Amino acid sequence: MIRREASPKTVAPRRFWCRDCGNMAVDSCMDGHTVTAASAALRSALLPAAKRVALQAEVLKDIQKLPEGRAVRAMQVLLGPAASCTLAFQDKHRKWQTDLELAAASEAGAQVDLRRYYLYALLSNTGVDSDTPQFDQLAVDEVVDALGEDVDLARMTNAQIETLAASSKLKEVRRLKGVRGSMPCCLQLLQGVAPHLEELQLHYVDRLQLQVVLTMPRLVRLELWNCSEDLWRYPFSLAPEEEQEAMTDKQKQQRDVQQQLQQLKSQLEKQWSSAQVSQVQALEQTLQKELQQQELAERLQQRVQWLRIGHLPYGFTMSYIYSQRSTLEELWLLAGTGGPIDNWPYTSGPKGGLDVLHKLRVIKRVVFLRQGVVHKKSCDEYCKVNQTNNVCSSPPEQCCHSWSYVNNKGVKGDNKYQCEYCTPGVLVPPF
Structure with a gap:
């Protein structure tokens, strides 16, 4: 040994x-x-x-x-x-x-x-990729030349942002993130990218900036988080009158023609000759085809498909979600559990925000980000895993953790609701 x-x-x-x-x-x-x-x-x-x-x-x-x-x-x-x-x-x-x-x-x-x-x-080691331009080493005028379609304003100085807002190369930007409403030239920047922007991350938006966002026709991915005091003090929602103002000239013309046809029918229904009836029917068929083509064009046109929204007034939040009901596929919504709606977003009514699911036509996933609870039990005591099927046993409208709803034909029953506490890793970092 x-x-x-x-x-x-x-x-x-x-x-x-x-x-x-x-x-x-x-x-x-x-x-x-x-x-x-x-x-x-x-x-x-x-x-x-x-x-x-x-x-x-x-x-x-x-x-x-x-x-x-x-x-x-x-x-x-x-x-x-x-x-x-x-x-x-x-x-x-x-x-x-x-x-x-x-x-x-x-x-x-x-x-x-x-x-x-x-x-x-x-x-974690925070660094910059080797192929990413080092903006601090470039002159202000050289910043625009170094940018591509994907721009992150959080990494730029105020002088660089002002240069970008006044540049013609702003037309090349397709993805804009790190935007804050208090940044210099923020409104000018949003107006410059509005016709062609596809993805936007905007925090602390004010009323004028929000109106520009609502007119972006090619936007497919949007994050709106926090807003200025004026939106809370004087909230607004997307009323039918405002939706009509947002119509294109062609849509207004089609609407006017349809209204005229209805008036003509009601006035001359008993006095029409066979020729007049044929003429009206032909007009109706033509209009119907145009409406179908317009509906198809709207479906093919890029609309918001991914939305993350929080800390904005309830009326606007819900009306905007509803306005995107035909194209919205994934929604990240800050909404508390139960409680009076006047304490939004920390409370969201008796259904805990679940009622929004019934308004969305093509939705595939909804993530509720919880920041408020109305029950007295602690989250860990109230929300537990059912060992038989690995499903959260808490009712979705009362679940105090962030959770995900998956609208999949292959998923049935309670398995559609996935609680972050009971199913770790179910949420993926957004944007």
């Missing part, structure tokens, strides 16, 4: 993790304890929760490349007591920081451990 004597010069393996002790390994851990590299231990600890925190395989691989010192600190955060930290970000154009509580209390006082979520944010 070979026995290895401990050397008096042995140094504690400070960069290794002892799984038995749950802390950094020391000399005594080398005798009988399971000792691994800190990065390997961190990856093993995060792997079971990969679905819930939406960690991708590439991120787990990157964790193995972390310096051992950072991996040790990460393990201490992951396994240690609840704490708080400050998350900061700074570059040449932006600087911000926020305090993060690593544990939050629910209504019943039970601790909800959020450390895994924040740990993922702390360990």
Whole structure:
């Protein structure tokens, strides 16, 4: 039997993790304890929760490349007591920081451990793709030349945004994200891209900006989140009169012709000759064909198919969703559970927002983002998994977690409703 004597010069393996002790390994851990590299231990600890925190395989691989010192600190955060930290970000154009509580209390006082979520944010390396233009290294006039069809205003300075708004190359933009209503030239920018824009992400929209958005004919993907005070103080909805104002000249002409035919029928119904009857029937058939062609053209024309909306007045929110009922396929809606409608969006009426599903003709998926509950039980107590069919046992209109409704012919019954708490990973990050 070979026995290895401990050397008096042995140094504690400070960069290794002892799984038995749950802390950094020391000399005594080398005798009988399971000792691994800190990065390997961190990856093993995060792997079971990969679905819930939406960690991708590439991120787990990157964790193995972390310096051992950072991996040790990460393990201490992951396994240690609840704490708080400050998350900061700074570059040449932006600087911000926020305090993060690593544990939050629910209504019943039970601790909800959020450390895994924040740990993922702390360990992620934020960078810029090599093929993405470095706007901070370009002159203001060169920014426009570096842009393509996909533009993110969050990465641009105010001077660059103003240059873009006045540029003729704005016509090439098809996808515009990171837009905030308080940005300089925001209204001018929206007016410039309105005829051809296909995807838009707009936060803190005001009334004038919203009116421009409503006139974008090729928009298929839209995110509206938060609005200015004037929209809350003087809310409006898409009334029939406003819908008529949005009609094209051809639609107005067809409507007028149809009204004239109806008036002609009512006035001369008993006095028509056979020739007049034939003439009216021919006009009706021609008009009917034009209406069918117009309806087909509207279906083929790009309309909003994906919508994420929240923190806008109830009347406008519901009327806008209804106006897109013929084309909307996926809806992300901020809506609370139950309660009086005057506390929207933290409450959304007795049906919890479910009534919107019956208004959408081609909808495939609806995601309700919950930020308010009316029941007294904590979310974890009220919303539990039914072990027999892996379905959330809470009624959808009372489910206090974000959940998804899937309108699929192959999905039946309660399986259409997927709760994020009961089915981790069911929600995909939007936009």
